[in-house]
Amino acid sequence: MAVELKEMVCITCPLGCRLELEIENGDIKAVYHHSCKRGIEYARQEYYDPRRMVTATASIEHGVMKRIPVRTSEPIPIKHINALLNAIYRLQLEAPLQIGTPVIRNFAGTGIDVITTRNLETIEEGC
Numbered sequence: 001m002a003v004e005l006k007e008m009v010c011i012t013c014p015l016g017c018r019l020e021l022e023i024e025n026g027d028i029k030a031v032y033h034h035s036c037k038r039g040i041e042y043a044r045q046e047y048y049d050p051r052r053m054v055t056a057t058a059s060i061e062h063g064v065m066k067r068i069p070v071r072t073s074e075p076i077p078i079k080h081i082n083a084l085l086n087a088i089y090r091l092q093l094e095a096p097l098q099i100g101t102p103v104i105r106n107f108a109g110t111g112i113d114v115i116t117t118r119n120l121e122t123i124e125e126g127c
C-alpha cells in the first residue's frame, strides 16, 4: 500500500490551518491539523474536486467602456479554467447589459454560467 502525505492550507477562514492529508492508494485516509470540521470538508473538496471562482473581463461593443467585468456564477473545476478563459476572451458582447446577465450558460455542461458584475450603458446612455 502506497501511503503519502500531502500538505495544503485551508482557506475557508482567516486562521489558515496548515492541513496534512494522509493519502493511501489515491484516497484520503486522514486529515490532520485542522481546527474545525470545515477543514476536513475543505481538504476533501480540494483533493478530489478543486474549484475556483473565475473573474475576467469581456469585450463589449457600443458601451461606455471597451470591456465589462464578468465572473463565474459559482466555483468551477480547475480543469475547465483555461478553456473558460478562452471562451470569455472570444466573447463580443453588445451594450447595454445589466449586472448579473449570463453571457455564457452552462459552460462545458458544468451547470455554471458566466455573468456580468456591473451595469454597462451604451455610449449614448452614458452621455
Ligand code: SF4
Pocket (backbone or CB within 6 Å): 010, 011, 012, 013, 014, 015, 016, 017, 034, 035, 036, 037, 038, 039, 040, 042
Ligand atoms: S480548519 Fe477550520 S479553523 Fe482552520 S482554517 Fe479551516 S475553517 Fe478555519
